[in-house]
Amino acid sequence: MSDTDFPADLLELQRRWYIAEADWAADPTEEKRAAFAAVGAELYSHSYWAEVGNRYEAEMKLKQAARPDVTREPAA
Numbered sequence: 001m002s003d004t005d006f007p008a009d010l011l012e013l014q015r016r017w018y019i020a021e022a023d024w025a026a027d028p029t030e031e032k033r034a035a036f037a038a039v040g041a042e043l044y045s046h047s048y049w050a051e052v053g054n055r056y057e058a059e060m061k062l063k064q065a066a067r068p069d070v071t072r073e074p075a076a
Contacts, residue, residue, distance in 0.1 A: 006048070006062055013043045014066035 020039045024032040052058040 006065060010046050010048050011066050013039065013046060014062050015068060017043050018068050
């Protein structure tokens, strides 16, 4: 598998991570921090990472591919 062929669930996890990060920044409560950490743990442990050669490069490409529209407001 190429490091640019991301599974749909991994792209969705990265998008959820961006949303959780924005939510926590807008409302720095323990609940938002825990939600951010949970998505991060899921993202970090995804099975895709066992198949990729250069994880750092793949992470950078994933972040770019999943980056949300900068005009999007955090979820309430």
